[in-house]
Amino acid sequence: MAKILLVEDNDLNRDMLSRRLERRGHRVIIALDGEQGVALAQADRPDLILMDMSLPVLDGWEAARQLKAAPATQAIPIIALTAHAMVGDREKAIEAGCDDYDIKPVEFQRLVDKIDALLNKAAAR
């Protein structure tokens, strides 16, 4: 199964999502802010990143921009997660380089489908 980097500052969201993904057989590594997320992605090379956008230190949009700008991490698919769901948030996330977007509260099966689709796409390359 895949190695997924979860970048999330809220401990309950982090705990819940990581446990559910682990129950599906994924390995989950955790970062608490955007800066840690960028560093862990460069060091651990996950198969996919789940990125909360409202993060301390470095927000999700900037972290995504940095990851997509770096050759070592630009191929890693990123799914943006936000609870704001303001009009234009999706476009903002895609502009920052995210491959997909989902809103919180996460509908888990929908998120799993998105994860699978991006992992399959990456594997096909």
Add this chain to the structure above:
Amino acid sequence: MNDEKEPPGVQQEATESGRSLANIRHTLRTPLNHIIGYSEMLLEEADERGLESSIDDIRKIHAAGKRLLACIDELLDPETIDKASAQGSGGATTIGLFREADGDALSATIGADSSSKSGRILIVDDGACLEEKRLRDQEVSYLNDVVRVTSAAAAIATAGFRAEMLVDVVKRPDELGQLARVFERMAGEVAAREEQLKQQIQVLRIEIDQAKKAQQVCEITDTE
């Protein structure tokens, strides 16, 4: 269409209103995310372990969380918020919460109040408006019944009273209803007394006629 651009301060106020609502939405949705997510996780576990007794209760928690989420999404819909911010143009963004008959479902309308210069967000619970309307209707109904009672009182004085004049008012459980019932009883008593007087007059007339006849018979007999 007015093509004039709004002053920057006004646009900023409208944007800030939208942002404040987005923050409220975020603050409300985050703990809901936990309630829904953990209950889904517990459901999966209970299902795997065959804990039938727990599944029903967890489903209730999950359903309540989803219902609350639907309410928040409906009340603070980002598209509506954005539209209201755009239309707000320096006026207040007004959110009306309309409570449906069952008191459960809520829906929102968001509009701009151009009379306001403040750009502040006004949250109006329309439950209060409905209560106000109900009281106003009651007031109008009371005044109409007062008019019926005074008309009936005038009709009693002029002997023009008819029972149907107070037909609805006498059903009222309040003091006005009591007054109407007193008027109705009074009118009934007056009518009965009138009837009684008529009968007494009739009897008196008969007696007078008989007396007259008797007198006439006497006069004829005396003459002969």
